[in-house]
Amino acid sequence: MTRVFFLYDVLRLDEKMLLERLRSLAEVEPIHVSSSILEIGGYAEADIALQRSISFYRAMSSTVAVESWGVRVINNSMALALAEDKAWSLSVLYRNKIPVPRTLLAYSIDSAVEASRKLGYPVVMKPLMGSWGRLAALASDEEAVRAIAEHREMLGSMYRVHYVQEYVDKPGRDIRAMCIGDEVPAAIYRVSEHWITNTARGGRAEPAKIDPILEDLVIRSCRALGVEVGGVDVVEDPERGYLVLEVNAVPEYKNIARVTGVDVAAHIARYVVEQARR
Amino acid sequence: MPVLRCPVCGNPVEVPEDAMPGELIEHDCGVVLEVYRDSNGNLALRPFEGVQEDWGE
Numbered sequence: 337m338t339r340v341f342f343l344y345d346v347l348r349l350d351e352k353m354l355l356e357r358l359r360s361l362a363e364v365e366p367i368h369v370s371s372s373i374l375e376i377g378g379y380a381e382a383d384i385a386l387q388r389s390i391s392f393y394r395a396m397s398s399t400v401a402v403e404s405w406g407v408r409v410i411n412n413s414m415a416l417a418l419a420e421d422k423a424w425s426l427s428v429l430y431r432n433k434i435p436v437p438r439t440l441l442a443y444s445i446d447s448a449v450e451a452s453r454k455l456g457y458p459v460v461m462k463p464l465m466g467s468w469g470r471l472a473a474l475a476s477d478e479e480a481v482r483a484i485a486e487h488r489e490m491l492g493s494m495y496r497v498h499y500v501q502e503y504v505d506k507p508g509r510d511i512r513a514m515c516i517g518d519e520v521p522a523a524i525y526r527v528s529e530h531w532i533t534n535t536a537r538g539g540r541a542e543p544a545k546i547d548p549i550l551e552d553l554v555i556r557s558c559r560a561l562g563v564e565v566g567g568v569d570v571v572e573d574p575e576r577g578y579l580v581l582e583v584n585a586v587p588e589y590k591n592i593a594r595v596t597g598v599d600v601a602a603h604i605a606r607y608v609v610e611q612a613r614r
Numbered sequence: 615m616p617v618l619r620c621p622v623c624g625n626p627v628e629v630p631e632d633a634m635p636g637e638l639i640e641h642d643c644g645v646v647l648e649v650y651r652d653s654n655g656n657l658a659l660r661p662f663e664g665v666q667e668d669w670g671e
Binding site: 344345346347351366368370371390391392393465466467468470567584585586587588 | 636669
């Protein structure tokens with residue numbers, strides 16, 4: 337029987353559902369990363385591994401450890417690293433002809449202000465790495481940009497790279513679509529009056545229509561970053577159509593499953609086991 | 615149900631039969647506890663560290 341390592345730290349509903357579905361298809365060995373000692377170059381046998389750690393550094397480090405054992409991990413270390421860095425992933429998406437919002441990088445407070453003038457207000461400022469809308473800010477004028485940039489620069493080196501992005505006039509919602517291999521089995525609109533629509537920040541989930549253009553964009557975005565199981569965030573620009581914001585490499589999906597009725601965990605489990613058999 | 619001890623208030627905490635490391639339990643002393651495996655391989659409880667800056671998707 338196929339043997340799967342299940343790498344995790346916090347056992348959320350997403351992980352419980354995945355474990356249940358995986359256990360119906362394969363022999364699963366859960367590895368609680370927070371309790372583990374993992375040797376680089378150590379040895380352990382499995383056909384494949386699925387990474388579900390909520391902490392990026394635990395996910396990244398445990399993935400590279402398991403890869404050193406000769407076990408393939410979904411998603412692999414390069415995909416995790418790429419997807420985590422907003423500038424790097426946007427660069428790769430752009431080079432793969434995937435439409436993305438106009439984004440400037442600035443390296444001082446003054447140049448952050450100049451960047452925001454180039455884009456026109458309001459602008460969105462985000463840290464290079466971060467999730468759940470954390471530390472994302474909408475700056476409506478120069479004073480706001482300057483204040484945000486000044487505060488960021490007090491936080492450390494990573495925050496001295498100012499990621500300044502155009503604000504997309506989206507229709508009160510954005511889209512989160514799941515890509516699993518070459519399929520997009522489900523997507524939701526995250527509806528909110530607030531510009532941050534993450535459900536973690538109060539956005540309301542509704543089933544989304546997956547048209548062929550969206551489906552193609554989601555699959556190509558994941559493929560570009562090497563993400564095999566991903567959550568893709570897309571916004572709808574009134575003139576340009578779909579723009580991809582980012583790809584999440586350890587995606588939550590319980591809201592998608594709840595509102596669409598699609599058994600996302602089963603799709604993921606099937607994909608992982610199929611990949612192990614290749 | 616297995617019974618473990620809350621490291622904060624010292625009172626007993628019932629955990630599910632199939633409890634796994636990484637599960638979170640809200641104890642009535644007000645603390646969120648995380649199940650983990652101690653150095654002897656036994657299930658134990660520790661205060662949940664809470665959301666960290668690198669948490670997310």
